[in-house]
Amino acid sequence: MRWLIILLSAWSILCSGAVSYADDAFEALAEQAKGTEVRWFMWSGSPTINTWVDTYVAKEVKKRYDISLKRVSADAAVFVNKLLIEKQTGKDKGTMDLLWINGENFKNAMENGLLHGPVAASLPNYRFVDPAAVEFDFGYPVNGFEVPYGRAQFVFEYDSAVVASPPDSFTALQKWVKENPGKFTYPRPPDFTGSAFIRQAFYALCGGHQQFMQGFDESLYLEKRDALFSYLNDIKPYLWQEGRTYPKDISALDTLFERGEVLLNMSYHQANAQSKILQGRYKKTVRTFVMTDGSIYNTHFTAIPYNASNKAGAQLVANFLLSPEAQLNKNNPQNWGDFTALDISRLDPSMQKAFASLDLGEATLSLAELARSAVPEIPSAYLELLERDWEKKVLRTK
C-alpha cells in the first residue's frame, strides 16, 4: 500500500513536471515572439470574418504577446501553390507564417511536405480539444500538423416569409425545384460550399455516409456515382439559368439569395443566417434548416508552413485562436458565428456556462438539432473525383 502511494506521488510529480516543462517551452516561445509580426494568409471573401480577425484577434495578440498580426488575403489553393514553388526552388525563408486551411488543400500540402509540424499537441490550449474529433481532416490523418480553429456544418437557408415550408430531403428538393423553376441553384464546384452540396447529395442518394468511411475505394465510387449525376442532370433544367451556368462561388449565390432571385441558400456556417440578419443583409424572417438525410460537418484548421519565418509567433496566434475566450467570442453571431472546435466538456464550468448561454439567434438551429443530423466528411480522394466528374457529367452535358 505504501509503495502505491509513493508510486502515485512520484508519478504526479513527474506529470506536473512534464506539464510545467511544456508550459516553460511555451513561455520561451512567447519570449521569442515578442515584438514580432505574424503574417496570416487566409481566405478574405467575408468582410465579417476579416473584421473579426483585424479587430478582435489582432488586438488581443498584441495585448497579450506584443505580436503584430497581419492578415493577407489568399485562397488556400493559391498559397499552397506558392509554397510548392518555394519548396521546389529551395526558398527557406517564406513570407507566410500562419495559414487557414483544411480539406484537399491540407492533403496537397502534406503530400508535398509543405507544412511545419507536428505542432498541435504542444500548444497549451490543445488540452481542451477532443483528439478523436480532430484526428482526420476529410479522411486524411492530421498528425498534429494543423491546429483546430472552428467547426462548420452544412445548412440550408430560406426566407420564411416567402417560402412556407422548404424541402427537407433531397427527394423533396427534386419535387420543389420542378414546382419552382429557376429559383434554386448551387455554387459551382470546386467552390467549397458547392462541392459540399454535391457531397451532401452523394450521401443522400447513394445510401448514406458509412460506406465511404473506410478510405478511398474506386470501385465503390464508380458504382455509386451514377445515381448522383442522374439526379443533378434531372433537376438541371429547373435550376436558375436552366442550369446552363452556375454561380461561380458562394458569394455569388449569397448575392442571388439576398436579392430574392433564388429562394434557397446554403452555407457551411451554421450561424451564417443570424450573422447576416444582424448586419442587415438578410431579412429578419430568414431561417436555417437541414435535410433529414444528414448534414456534413467538418473542422477547419490553422497550420504553419515549413518555411515560415516566424514559427514561434504563428504558434502563439494559433494557440490564442484555440483559447476558450477567442472561441467564445468567435461563436457569437455578432462577431462571426463560427462554432467552436473545443470539446465543451473539457472546459471550466464558467466557460461551459458562457457557451451554453450564447445567444445564437432565432435563425440558427439548436445545437441538439445540428448534432442530430451531423455526418462526417468524406475522404478527400472522393471529393476530387466528384468535382472532376461533376464538370464532365453535369456542367458540360447539354
Place this chain on the structure above:
Amino acid sequence: MMRLLSVLALFFTLFVFPVFVLVIYSFSSSWSFPEILPESFDLRSYRFLLAHKADIGLSLLSSCAYSFGTIIVTLLLTILPAKVFARVSFRGKHILEGLFLAPALIPPMAFAMGVHYMFIHLDIADSLVGVILVLSLFSYPYMLRALTAGYQACGEKYGLCARNIGASSLRILLTVEIPLLLPAVIAGGTIVFLVSFSEYFLVFLIGGGTVPSYSGYIFPLLNSSDKSVASLLTIIFLILPILLFITVDRLLFAVYRNRGLM
C-alpha cells in the same frame, strides 16, 4: 455652346451614371429590386472604411509607390529604343516592333508563373523591386508606343538645329527632345500608371502579400455579397487617380499654352 452641352450630356449618361450608382450603393446596406432608390440609408460602409483606414491607407500608398516606380522604369527602358523606332529604318524593324509589343498582349498569366519561378531563385520575389520589374515588363509597350509616336510627331528638325549650334547628344536629349516629348511621356505614363495601379494578379503573385496593394485589398470584397463596402472602396479606387489626372491635365495645358503650342 449647344454642341458642348449635348456632348457633355451624352458623356455624362454613358460614363458617369454607373459611378453615380456606386455612390448610392455605398450609402445603403440593402438596396433591392424594385427600388429606384434604397429605402433605408446607413453609413455602415463608411464606418468600415474608418475602422480599416490604416490598412486601406497603406495599400493605397503602396499601390501608388509601385505604379510610379513602374513609370520611371518603363521610361528608362523605352526612351532610347523609341527614338530608333521613330526615326531609323533597318532590317527586321517591323518584326522587332511587333515582338516588343508582345508583353502587353499576352495574358499576364503566361509569363507570370515562369517569371515568379525565376524571381524566387534570384530572391526578388515578395519584394517591391520584383513587383515593379514585372509590371514594367508588362506595361512598357504603352510607353514605347507613346514615345515612338511622340518622336515621330516632333520630327528631327529641332534636334538638328540644336546640333548645328553645337549641342551634345545628351544636351539635345535633355533640353530639346524631352520637353517636346512631354505630352507623349504624360500619355504613356498615365496609361502605365493606370495599368499598374489596377493590376491584381501579377502584384499578388510576385508581391506575395508582402507588397500591399489596393487591388489586392479590394478584390475579395468585390466578389463578396457585401455590395455596399465594395462600392465605397471602388469609389476610392476612382478618386485617387482622378485627382492625379486632373493635376497633370491642367499642368499640361498650362505648359503648352505658355509655349504657344496650343
Place this chain on the structure above:
Amino acid sequence: MRRTAIFLHLLPLLIPFVAIFSCGLLITVLQSFGLFMFSYSYEDMLFAYKELASDDWFFMSALFSLYVATAASLFSLFIGTIFAYMVWKLPARYHSWTMIYKIPLILPHIAVGFIAFILLSKTGVLSSISYQTGMIDSFESFPGVLYSPYGIDLIGAYIYKETPFVMVMVYAVLCRFDRRRIETAVMLGASQLRIFFTLILPFIMPVLNTTFIILFVFTFGGFDLPFVLGDSYPGMLSIRIYEYFFHKDIVLRPVAMAMLTCVFLFSLLFIVGYLKVSTRVEREVRKL
C-alpha cells in the same frame, strides 16, 4: 544611324525583354511539355496537348473569346473615334471640360466587372428602372443580359472600359493634325463627312491599327473582368486557364500551360499577321 548605335539604343529594352519576359514564357512552354513540373514526371510529353485536342469546351471557349474580343474592340474603336473627333472639334478651351469620359479608363477591370454586375443583373439597377417605368412586371421578365451566351454583358462592359482608351489615343494624335487643312477643305466645298473620311481617317489610321491590336488581344486574354462579372457557358478562355491552374490537381498543370502556350502562339501570329497587312495598306494609302 550606324548598326552599333542602333543596337546600343535598343539594349536597355532588349536585356530585360530576353532575361525576364522570354525566359518566363519559356518556362511556361516547357511546363506544358511536362518539364520543370516539381516532383512530377510524365511519360507522354504531349499529354496536355492531346487532352486539349479532344476537349470540345476548349475550342468553344476559344471561339467565344475571339468573338467577344472582336466585337468589343470594333465597337470601342468605332464609338471611341467618333467621340474623340467630337471632342476635338469643340473649341479648344472646352476640351478639358469633357474630361469625364476618362472615368472608365481609371476604373480597373475588376471594378468595371463589378459595376456591370450591379447594373445588369436581374434584380439590378436597370431592371428596377424598367420595372418602375412599366416596361416589365417582375424581375423575371428582365432579359438575361448577365451570363448571356452571346456575351452581351462582357462586350458591353469591355466597350465601357475601352472606348475612353480609344478616345485618348485618337485624341492625342488628332492634336497633331493641322486644322488649317480642314479649313482649306471647307473653303473648297467639302462636306463634313468627306473631310472625315479623306483627311482625318488616313491620318489616324496607324493609331487605330495599333489600338485595335492592343484591345483585341487584351480582351481575348483578359481575366479580371470576366472573373468578376461572372461566367457563362462556354465562357472566356482565361477563366478556363485559371481553373485548370488553381482549382485542379497540380498534376494537370501542364494542361493550363498548354492552353497558355496556345494563347501565346495565337497572339503572336495575330500581331505579326496584322502588322504585315496594315503596313502594306498604309503604304498604299500614303501613295494616294
